[in-house]
Amino acid sequence: MALEIDFQGKNVVVVGGTSGINQGIALGFAELGASVAVASRRPEKVEATVALIEASGARGFGACADVRDFDALSRFFEQAHEALGDFDVLVSGAAGNFPAMVNGMSSNAFKTVVDIDLNGTFNVTRAGYPYLKKPGASVINISAPQAFVPMQAQAHVCAAKAGVDMMTRCLAMEWGGDGIRVNSIVPGPIQGTEGMDRLAPTDKHRAQVCQSVPLQRMGEKQDVAHCAAFLASGLASYISGIVIPVDGGWSTAGVGGMSGTLAAIAQMPR
Ligand code: COA
Ligand code: NAP
Numbered sequence: 001m002a003l004e005i006d007f008q009g010k011n012v013v014v015v016g017g018t019s020g021i022n023q024g025i026a027l028g029f030a031e032l033g034a035s036v037a038v039a040s041r042r043p044e045k046v047e048a049t050v051a052l053i054e055a056s057g058a059r060g061f062g063a064c065a066d067v068r069d070f071d072a073l074s075r076f077f078e079q080a081h082e083a084l085g086d087f088d089v090l091v092s093g094a095a096g097n098f099p100a101m102v103n104g105m106s107s108n109a110f111k112t113v114v115d116i117d118l119n120g121t122f123n124v125t126r127a128g129y130p131y132l133k134k135p136g137a138s139v140i141n142i143s144a145p146q147a148f149v150p151m152q153a154q155a156h157v158c159a160a161k162a163g164v165d166m167m168t169r170c171l172a173m174e175w176g177g178d179g180i181r182v183n184s185i186v187p188g189p190i191q192g193t194e195g196m197d198r199l200a201p202t203d204k205h206r207a208q209v210c211q212s213v214p215l216q217r218m219g220e221k222q223d224v225a226h227c228a229a230f231l232a233s234g235l236a237s238y239i240s241g242i243v244i245p246v247d248g249g250w251s252t253a254g255v256g257g258m259s260g261t262l263a264a265i266a267q268m269p270r
Contacts, residue, residue, distance in 0.1 A: 005233045007034035011084040012232070013077070014038050015067060015124045016094025018045035020193040022142060023052075024221030025091055025228045030058035032229060037061040037080035039073070040094065059084070067094045067120030073127040086133040089232040092124035093142035095160075097198055099153040099266040110156045117160035121167050125182075135179020138232040141168050142224075143184040143243060144195075145251055151259040153266035165243045172241030181240035183231050188247025188255075191218035205261060212257040214249030 007029055017026040017038035030036045030053045038049050039062065046062040053060030061083040065076040081087070096116040100109060121141055132139070146154050147161035164184065171182040189196055189209045196218065200206045210217050227246045230236055245251045 003235065005032060005229050005235065007032040007088075007229070007232075010034045010088040011086065012036045012089040012091070013080055013084075013087050013128065014091040014093060015065070015073070015076075015128075016040055016120075016142075017091065018042070018049040018062075020195065021187055021190055021221050021224050022091065022093035023049055024225045025093070027052055027056065028222065028225030028229055029089065029232075030056045030060070033058065034089070035059035035061075035084045037063075037084055039063055039065040039076045039080075041066050067092075067123055068115045070123045070127055073123050077128050077131050081131040087128065087131050087137060088133050089138050089140070089228075090124070090128045090132060091140045091142065091228065092121050092128075094120050094124075095142070095144070095157075095195075097154075097157050097195060099199060099262045100156070101153050101263065101266050102155050104153075104266055105156065110159075113156035114160045114163075117157065118163040118167070121164045125167065125171060129175075132178075132180055137180045138236075139171065139175075139180060139182040140228055140231055141165075141182070141184045143168070143186045145186055145188065145245070145247065145255045147184075147186065147243070149251070149255045151256070151262055153259075153262035168243065169241050176240060181231075181236070183236075183240060184243040185224060185227055185231070186243060186245040186247060186251065187219065187224045188213065188245065188250040189218045190221055190224060193221070199258065199262060199265070201265065205265070208261055209258065212250065212254030213247070214252060214254065217248065219246060219248055
């Protein structure tokens with residue numbers, strides 16, 4: 001059996017792909033030979049990421065779009081399609097997070113996270129669909145452990161990411177007939193990311209997180225990129241509608257230990 005993962009001649013689009021875990025996914029696909037398009041809100045992040053993609057020898061494209069703006073996303077997809085052609089892989093990873101108790105957040109704060117994470121996933125997948133290769137495309141939504149573990153100070157993210165995983169399952173059913181596979185990846189705590197900076201801001205918090213992971217350490221961006229490459233490859237051609245943790249075993253039990261820590265962080269001044 002040949003275990004080869006090669007994305008030469010393939011087109012990958014990563015929305016929210018200009019920093020952290022999602023940028024790691026975009027660069028991972030570029031290193032495997034794919035042409036890669038990225039979008040996010042800030043032009044300097046888009047430009048820097050396209051430069052990194054091109055520095056690895058791949059074709060890159062980037063433009064600004066906020067996932068809360070369906071029309072802006074549609075324009076981005078149209079331009080990315082013009083630049084690259086049909087999309088073999090579409091990754092939806094934009095998200096917002098801050099630790100806040102329900103009584104410590106406004107209606108707009110809750111709505112903002114749901115709009116970015118959940119409605120954003122609808123917008124990305126809905127606006128991207130016309131440009132997906134049919135049959136053969138792979139859609140990957142980036143979820144979080146909050147989707148299935150309730151946590152204090154994370155009601156907004158828990159609600160939104162649970163919705164993301166249900167979108168994944170529903171889309172796998174609706175688009176299976178087109179030959180499109182749809183899966184979620186649930187990263188565990190990944191070091192050197194904005195998400196971890198917000199949820200574990202001090203060395204003490206980071207040590208607590210590591211102790212709660214069965215493998216006793218945080219993951220690397222590459223760990224998530226490897227899973228995305230596998231899911232998008234022919235090796236996973238009969239895998240659709242799944243939610244796969246890449247978390248060192250965190251989701252077995254340890255992740256709940258974050259809840260009390262986050263409640264304390266939410267009381268700290270903003
Ligand atoms: N606690 C409580 N409420 C908060 C908050 C906090 N720490 N941070 C922001 N909010 C509230 C704001 O006060 C505002 O509500 P209001 O209008 O009632 O005052 C609401 O959330 C929206 O904030 P705003 O700054 O206008 O939103 P934005 O669209 O500019 O940015 C965020 C979105 C808030 C999610 C911002 O943190 C962001 O851009 N995050 C992206 C990066 C990220 O979160 N990475 C980690 C991914 S896991
Ligand atoms: P990050 O670096 O902040 O990445 C977020 C990306 O999304 C950035 O490229 C950002 O760029 C973009 N983005 C944010 N809001 C957007 C919007 N409204 N429209 C378009 N793009 C937007 O965070 P990260 O920690 O690496 O997290 C990446 C993903 O992994 C998220 O889905 C997160 O929920 C998930 N995750 C992370 C961890 C972790 O340990 N970090 C754990 C579990 C799950 P701009 O600022 O330019 O918009």
